[in-house]
Amino acid sequence: MSDSLLYIVSTPIGNLGDLTPRAIEVLRQVDVIAAEDTRHSKRLMNHFGIDTPLIPCHDHNERHQAEMIVQRMGSGQSVALISDAGTPLISDPGFHLVRTVRAAGFRVVPVPGACAFIAALSVSGLPTDRFYFEGFLPAKGTARRKRIDSLATFPNTWGVYESPHRIMDLMDDLVTVLGGEKYITLAREITKTFETVLAGTVAEVQAILKADSNQQRGEFVVLVEGYKEPENSEISPEVEKMLQRLMEELPIKKAASVVADLTGLRKKELYDLGLVMRSGE
Ligand code: SAM
Secondary structure, three states: OOOOEEEEEOEOOOOHHHOOHHHHHHHHHOOEEEEOOHHHHHHHHHHOOOOOOEEEOOOOOHHHHHHHHHHHHHOOOOEEEEOOOEOOOOOOOOHHHHHHHHHOOOEEEEEOOOOHHHHHHHHOOOOOOOEEEEEEOOOOHHHHHHHHHHHOOOOOEEEEEEOOOOHHHHHHHHHHHHOOOOEEEEEEOOOOOOOEEEEEEHHHHHHHHHHOHHHHOOOEEEEEOOOOOOOOOOOOHHHHHHHHHHHOOOOHHHHHHHHHHHHOOOHHHHHHHHHHHHHOO
């Protein structure tokens, strides 16, 4: 085992005060800093008077850079990896680098700090004893809804990263797949000037975003309450009647979706019931 180290250094997700003293010290002391976007990170380094050379390490050159970094470490250099914001490897590059460096027998040392998902979770008011991080959902609508559907019965808090371009589409998809009554927390612009945390049903949060386009700007973490088995999973005769009546006017899928919105019951459960009712007609 050599003395050369690879440090995985978290940087701020907005507020520059979140760069820890240890991170500053490490970034000053290493021989080179591998950065996702060197121009972006140069500004952060200038702010803290850090003049360590920066080399690019991003999705498109990471495998090659990993080999180069192992060579540097073999000649006694220590290296720090940073991403544009937050903790490297968390929806950011670094996985191949860490693997390669560890496989070559060098130590990889975490220098922890900000991570948007953990920051959002900590203020969400949702259970945090167990949780699941989905990262970014697929960009295409159908794939995204499929993925949300696969998480619909996940029993613990789960969450995603989302960009301003897709936040309203995500709200629509959450309503479509999970129903408007699902409880969520949306954390926007954490640690920045317009930091906002909205908690409520998807329908409520969606209405706030619709009413104020400023609320659609910035960076988002969306956390979703885990699925709870309904106390009495029997669908009441009234709901059954409502579904029956709607199915006379609408396709089963649409009827199930409307009833899910109105009752908070799972669309899938209502859809399955609709299929059974239709087959018995
Ligand atoms: N590695 C980063 C981390 O540790 O959080 C995440 C990088 S990922 C490429 C960027 C996404 O993280 C954004 O699209 C947004 O969903 C989320 N994010 C980053 N900064 C944020 C902030 N200040 N407030 C809310 N979400 C943020």
